[in-house]
Amino acid sequence: MLEEQLIAVEALVIVSLLVASIVAIAVRRIRLPYTAALVLVGLFVAVEGDQLILQLTPGSSWILYESVPEFIQSLLDFNPEFILALFVPPLIFEAAFHLEFNQLRSNLVPILILAVPGVVLSTLIVAGIISISIGLSLAVAVVFGALISATDPVAVVALFRDLGVPRRLSVSVEGESLFNDGVAIVIFNIAITAAIVGSFSLVQGIAVFLWVSLGGLGIGAALAWLVSRAIIRIDDYFVEITLTVVLAYGAYLTAEELHVSGVLAVVAAGIISGNKGRQGMSPTTQIVLLSFWEYGAFLANSLIFLLIGIKINIAQLIPPFGFIMVAVFAVLVARAIVVYGLLWLTRLGRGEGHVPMSWRHVFFWGGLRGAISLALALSLSTKPIPERGLLQVMAFGVVLFTLLAQGTTIQFLLKWLGLAEQPAHIVAREMQLGRLYAAQAGLSRLADLRHDGLLAGDVWAGLRDEYHETSSQLSQEMIQLYVRHPELEREALLQARREALRAERVALSDAFRQGLISEHVYRELTTEVDRRLDALTLISEATILPTTSEA
Amino acid sequence: MGPIVCATRGGEASRRTQERAIALAREREAPLIFLFVADTNFAHPSNPALAEVLADEMERLGKGLLYIARTRAEEQGVSAEMVVRNGAVRQAIEAFLREVQASTLILGAPGTGSEKKTFSPGELPQIAQEINTTTGVEVIVVG
Numbered sequence: 001m002l003e004e005q006l007i008a009v010e011a012l013v014i015v016s017l018l019v020a021s022i023v024a025i026a027v028r029r030i031r032l033p034y035t036a037a038l039v040l041v042g043l044f045v046a047v048e049g050d051q052l053i054l055q056l057t058p059g060s061s062w063i064l065y066e067s068v069p070e071f072i073q074s075l076l077d078f079n080p081e082f083i084l085a086l087f088v089p090p091l092i093f094e095a096a097f098h099l100e101f102n103q104l105r106s107n108l109v110p111i112l113i114l115a116v117p118g119v120v121l122s123t124l125i126v127a128g129i130i131s132i133s134i135g136l137s138l139a140v141a142v143v144f145g146a147l148i149s150a151t152d153p154v155a156v157v158a159l160f161r162d163l164g165v166p167r168r169l170s171v172s173v174e175g176e177s178l179f180n181d182g183v184a185i186v187i188f189n190i191a192i193t194a195a196i197v198g199s200f201s202l203v204q205g206i207a208v209f210l211w212v213s214l215g216g217l218g219i220g221a222a223l224a225w226l227v228s229r230a231i232i233r234i235d236d237y238f239v240e241i242t243l244t245v246v247l248a249y250g251a252y253l254t255a256e257e258l259h260v261s262g263v264l265a266v267v268a269a270g271i272i273s274g275n276k277g278r279q280g281m282s283p284t285t286q287i288v289l290l291s292f293w294e295y296g297a298f299l300a301n302s303l304i305f306l307l308i309g310i311k312i313n314i315a316q317l318i319p320p321f322g323f324i325m326v327a328v329f330a331v332l333v334a335r336a337i338v339v340y341g342l343l344w345l346t347r348l349g350r351g352e353g354h355v356p357m358s359w360r361h362v363f364f365w366g367g368l369r370g371a372i373s374l375a376l377a378l379s380l381s382t383k384p385i386p387e388r389g390l391l392q393v394m395a396f397g398v399v400l401f402t403l404l405a406q407g408t409t410i411q412f413l414l415k416w417l418g419l420a421e422q423p424a425h426i427v428a429r430e431m432q433l434g435r436l437y438a439a440q441a442g443l444s445r446l447a448d449l450r451h452d453g454l455l456a457g458d459v460w461a462g463l464r465d466e467y468h469e470t471s472s473q474l475s476q477e478m479i480q481l482y483v484r485h486p487e488l489e490r491e492a493l494l495q496a497r498r499e500a501l502r503a504e505r506v507a508l509s510d511a512f513r514q515g516l517i518s519e520h521v522y523r524e525l526t527t528e529v530d531r532r533l534d535a536l537t538l539i540s541e542a543t544i545l546p547t548t549s550e551a
Numbered sequence: 552m553g554p555i556v557c558a559t560r561g562g563e564a565s566r567r568t569q570e571r572a573i574a575l576a577r578e579r580e581a582p583l584i585f586l587f588v589a590d591t592n593f594a595h596p597s598n599p600a601l602a603e604v605l606a607d608e609m610e611r612l613g614k615g616l617l618y619i620a621r622t623r624a625e626e627q628g629v630s631a632e633m634v635v636r637n638g639a640v641r642q643a644i645e646a647f648l649r650e651v652q653a654s655t656l657i658l659g660a661p662g663t664g665s666e667k668k669t670f671s672p673g674e675l676p677q678i679a680q681e682i683n684t685t686t687g688v689e690v691i692v693v694g
Contacts, residue, residue, distance in 0.1 A: 483566060490561035493615040497608070528604070535605040539612065542593040 013303075020302035035154050035305040035370065036407040039400070042309015083307075083375045085252065087300045089266050091154075091371070092181065093248035094297035095174055096270025097278075098290075102534040104271065106541065107172045110355045113342050114363070115179035121342065122149040122334040123187055129330035130394075134323055136387055139195040144391045146191050147377055148331055148398055150184035152370025153177045154301055159411055163420040164427075168541070169359050173366060181372050182264035186212045188376050195385055216261030220251045220268030228273055232280030235513060237288045240281060244289065247273055263372075279526055280509055304371045311374075312396045320390060324397030331369070331398050339364045358417040366410050368402040369395075425485040429492075432481065436474045443467040491540075498536055505529045553654035553688075554582040554632075558644055561616040564659030568693040572657045573624045575691075576631070581654060583631040585620045587613030588643040610635050641678065648686045656682060660694045 019041060027037045046053055053063055104111070123145035131141035153173045160170040186209055194200035227247045231240050247269050255265035278286060317324060343355045343363065355363070377395035380388040414420040446463055449455040482489050505526055512522040557572035559565045569585070576583035589609035591602065617633035624631040636643045648656055660675050679690040 485563065486566035487561060487563045489565075489619055490612070490616060493561075493612055497611065497615075531601055531604045532608055534601060535608040538593075538605060539608060 016303055016306055017299075020306060024302075033156075033403070033407040033410075034158055035301060036403045038302060038305040039309040039312070039403050042306045043312060043314060045306075045310045046313065081379070083304070083371075083378075084262070085249075085256070087304045087371065088181075088263060088375075089248040089252045090293070090296040090300045091304075092178060092263060092266040093244075093270040094293040095157075096178055096267050097244075097274035097293055099171060099175060099178075099271055099274065101271070101275045101530070102537045103168065103171045104175055105534070106537060107168060107175055110172055110343055110346050111175035111179060113345060114176040114338065115183055118176075118338040118342055119146075119149045119180045119183045119187060122338050123184075123191075125334035125337055126327075126330045129333060130326060133326045133330075134390075136390075137195075139191070139198070139200070140386055140391070142191045143188065143195050143380075143385060144327070144394065145334075146184055146188040147391075148327070148369060148373050148395055149187075149334075150181045150369070150372040150376075151177045151367045152181075152372060153366060153368060154305075154370060156366040156368060156407070156410055159414070163411065163414055165362075165414060165419050169362060169419065172355070172359070173363065176363070178267045179264075182213065182216060182261045182267055184372065185263055185376065186261055192383060192385065196383070212260050213264055215258065216255045216264030217268045219255045219258065219260060220265035220270075221272055223247055223251045223254065223265075224269040224272035224277065227269075228277035228280065231273075231277045232509070232512065232519075235282055235285070237282075237285040240285050241289055241292050244273060244277075244293070279505060280512075282509070283506060308371070308374055308399070311378075312400060317393060317397055317400070320393050320397075323390060324394055324401075327394040327398050328401045331402075335364055335367045339367070358419060361413060361417060362410070362419065365406055365413050368407055369399045370403070374399055425481065425488065426491075428481055429478070429485075429488050432474055432478045436471060436478070439467055439470045439474065443471070494536055494540055498533065501529050501533050501536070552579060552581045553652045554584050555579070555655045555657065556584050556586050556644075556648060556651065556653045556688075557620070557657045558586045558588065558640075559616060559620055559659065560587060561612075562659065564693060565616075565620075568657055568659030569620045569623060571691070571693045573627050573629050573631075575655065575657070576624070576629050577627070579654075583624060583629055584651065584653075585617045585624075585631055585633050586644065586647055587617050587633075587635050588640045589613050589635060589637050590640045590643070591637075592639060606637060610637070641682070645682060645686055648682070648688045653686075653688050655689045655691060656686075657691045657693060660692050 020038065023037045023041055024034055027034050123142060125145070126148060127138060127141035127145035130136060130144060131138050134141075136144075153176075157170060157174055159165075160173070189212070190200075190205050190208055194205070224247060227243050230243060234240055234243075248266055251265040251269040252262040256262040278289075281289065339360050343360050346354045373395055377392045380391055385391070411420070443464065446455060446460060446467070450457075450460040482492075508517070508522055508525050508529070511517045512519065517525075555572055555576050557569055559569060572583060572585075575581070589606060589612075591605050591609055613635040614633070617635065621631045621633050634647065636647055638646075644656065647653075658675070658679065675692055679692050682688065683690045
């Protein structure tokens with residue numbers, strides 16, 4: 001019986017992955033955000049009884065799968081704790097692992113403004129609007145405000161990568177989401193307790209908030225420190241990948257077990273292991289590890305957004321359509337006030353972390369809602385909260401609106417703001433550099449083959465001359481490009497210095513592994529290299545402006 | 552005749568500014584100095600260790616840019632010196648002009664590209680005039 005269940009689960013997961021792959025291929029042609037497309041596909045799929053059916057029009061349905069196992073049915077019922085524990089660690093860990101300290105540091109002001117006071121303000125504004133408009137009690141409205149305040153930029157960040165949006169903007173959007181997920185969950189739990197108990201103490205609320213947030217961050221940081229120390233001493237990428245999996249899930253589960261924030265624990269674990277832990281990895285391990293986590297996040301995203309689509313029943317959204325529109329309005333108003341109001345504060349600083357107006361438009365319209373909001377909404381099923389059915393439907397409606405309306409139009413906004421395209425001369429330089437790099441790699445490989453006696457002399461000579469000619473032509477074209485755009489020379493110098501410093505860091509790791517230098521010396525020298533990389537980031541940001549319209 | 556000083560920072564106007572300086576040095580048979588000012592005031596790093604490496608990295612960048620400029624001059628048969636100074640751009644330039652008793656300062660006026668400028672295009676003529684008044688050195692702005 002158990003074997004049959006397991007095989008059924010396996011078959012269903014494979015069908016889901018096949019659907020996800022087809023959707024991923026299709027969206028490349030129509031430029032629809034991948035996650036939005038998955039939700040759309042999922043909307044036509046539903047579970048009725050123990051059957052998975054495809055319903056294109058009312059009255060016509062096809063059975064996709066019979067005897068859906070109980071395990072899958074419970075997954076489709078969105079057991080929220082299970083969903084969070086299964087999908088959140090890979091999603092959050094992968095995003096956090098990619099964030100570099102220096103990039104995070106230089107954007108920390110806007111990220112923290114949006115993620116901490118921003119989420120609190122958004123919660124209160126949404127709560128105020130829906131409480132007044134719909135007549136919900138303020139305590140219940142605050143629960144909704146909190147659960148809907150966590151942004152989910154998966155769809156937006158994927159577009160950023162495709163369209164070549166400035167890296168600093170992408171880091172800010174990802175950073176905000178990482179931290180506001182954790183903050184929103186903490187506020188949600190406090191609000192739930194207040195709604196159930198019927199009273200709320202501000203002092204106690206702040207104390208719980210600090211304890212849960214800092215506790216989560218502390219646990220994640222401590223575990224990441226331990227794992228990073230282990231990774232420095234190991235040079236086996238299978239073991240290193242396994243340790244990061246243990247870290248991602250271990251940080252989440254340990255924090256939850258200790259009643260502090262699991263999400264923030266994963267955020268801290270991801271950021272620290274992605275920066276400190278990565279220093280101790282060989283280049284091969286880094287490549288394999290990054291690919292592994294990217295794929296893990298792709299899998300988690302594919303399954304969760306497909307499940308969201310399957311879970312949302314369009315018919316269920318029609319009767320309370322008016323309430324959903326009020327919720328959408330409240331969420332947009334709150335986001336506008338938070339983004340345009342609070343980010344204005346970054347102008348008061350010394351120029352560090354200033355967010356241009358065009359970026360604020362992207363923060364506003366790119367503030368999509370997704371998996372975390374839905375999981376929190378669904379977790380209401382097990383809690384004695386009045387009007388929880390209405391809160392769930394409103395959350396589904398808002399998520400659907402942000403994915404389908406905002407997610408599908410953000411690309412036009414990016415293009416209109418001039419953020420979607422890099423200046424032509426920068427693209428041209430990248431193109432030349434890529435071609436030159438490829439030509440030299442080809443020539444180097446031919447030289448190896450010739451050296452090993454695997455390439456005849458005349459064949460080698462003919463191909464070599466061809467490659468030399470190509471390289472020489474590309475170099476000339478590069479020089480011409482520098483004549484027309486001398487500022488590229490400065491960028492080339494900065495890039496070369498960055499590459500050299502990264503090579504220095506890898507060499508230090510090798511020297512430490514081989515026992516040539518002590519851990520103390522290794523740490524001191526790598527800290528200096530990191531500091532120099534930070535300095536280069538500051539120089540780059542000070543000399544090159546994004547193509548924006550300033551406020 | 553005092554040397555011609557060409558202040559450069561590797562921006563979009565740098566190529567034409569350097570070419571103008573090289574042509575002028577050849578025409579007047581005057582010594583040519585390429586100057587880069589490593590000004591770290593933009594960053595305000597709170598960490599002193601970061602401030603130190605920031606200044607060092609700015610100097611490295613400056614040396615790299617000046618090396619390219621000097622090579623460009625040498626290819627045209629003009630020998631040039633390269634000097635890196637630290638501090639606020641305008642003050643450092645003025646101090647250097649006095650130090651070497653320069654005859655001419657050449658500055659670039661960037662176009663309307665997306666990069667940040669040391670001096671905004673609007674204020675550049677006035678700054679050139681002020682440097683000329685303060686130091687008595689001829690200032691040429693290359694647009």
